[in-house]
Amino acid sequence: AYIRCHDDIGWAVTEEDAAAVGLHGFWHRAFLSDFYSGRFPGSFARGDTFQFNPKTQDRRISGSCASLAGLEVALESGEETAVSRAVDRILLIHSMIMAFGGIPLLYMGDELGLLNDHSYQFEPDLAADNRWMHRPKMDWAAAAGRGDGQGVNGRLFQGICRLIEARKQMDAFHAQASKRPVWTNNDHVFGLLRHSPRGQVLVLGNFSDQPQTITRQRLAELGFGGALLDRLNKRYFDGWFELRLEPYQAVWLEKAGE
Known part of the structure; x- marks a missing residue:
């Protein structure tokens, strides 16, 4: 699993998948391109569109992980709250690729939050291809x-x-461990269950800029009632109460004592 690579980003959202969750495929893809190119009002992202298709109106996106996650705009604003939110977003999505399965891959510079490299625009051989903004030195x-x-x-x-380091200690993240996306009953919180003979882990990620909760009933239905240990933050939770996740927070939950 990886977040960014040398290439552009295409929105692999089919009409059928979009309709299944109440969205229109064409307009949702258009929204994603507008948002991550920074054209959508209030967007935190700084990217650019690539390979506009006049027949389908589809657009792909170029940009570094950090810039697409809001760090470039936040640093320009000088607002520490915005910078912290961008850092939290970047760590959240990295926590997801660490947990999802396969070999997590880090694209050079993402571990440091390198921003878009706009210098390509001044090199004649590169200027026509904006993918060079996320191919920095x-x-x-x-x-x-x-x-x-x-x-x-x-x-x-x-x-x-x-x-x-946390991933290295997790038997349930072994390559042969099963993985199953689970519905958390909260539109903003992604859930993934990893299971192996040596244990299971419930991965949760709040992709919202507001605190979110998972009900105790849903935790119990997923097999995570009672005392829980978050292996990411080394904190204990009582699964008989609702679980609160701060903005852009991830947790890797195990049953305490297992």
Whole structure:
């Protein structure tokens, strides 16, 4: 599993899949392109459209993980709250690829939050292809700051290192462990159940900028009532009460004592 690569992003949302959740495929794909190119009012993303198809009106998206997740706009604004939210988004989506299955892949620079590289526009051989904005040269100055837990580069690098260390301790994330997306009864919270003979883990991710809850009834239905341990944050929860997730928070839940 990976978040970004050298190529552009295409929205593989079929008409049937969109209709199944009450959306219109064409308009939802258009919204995604508008949002991640920064054209949609209130968007936090900074990307650009690629390969516009005049027949289907489909557009693909170029941009680095950090810029698409809002870090470029946040840093320009100088608002620490916006920067923290962008950092949280980036760590959230990395927590998902760490948990989903297969080998998690990190695209160079994403571990440091490298932004779009706009210098390609000034190189004649590259200027016509905006995918070069997410094909940067390595920023070794940013890499040198990865030990600073207060700076953005360090917060991201150390946060991803913590995800990797937590994953290494999880038997339920073994390649042969089964994975099953589960409905959390909350439109904003993604759920994934990983199961192996050595244990199971409930992965939850709040993709909203507002706190969200999972009811105790739903936790029990998924087999996670009682005492729970979040292996990501090393915190205990009581599954007989509703579970509150902060904006862009992820948890990897095991039954305590297992």
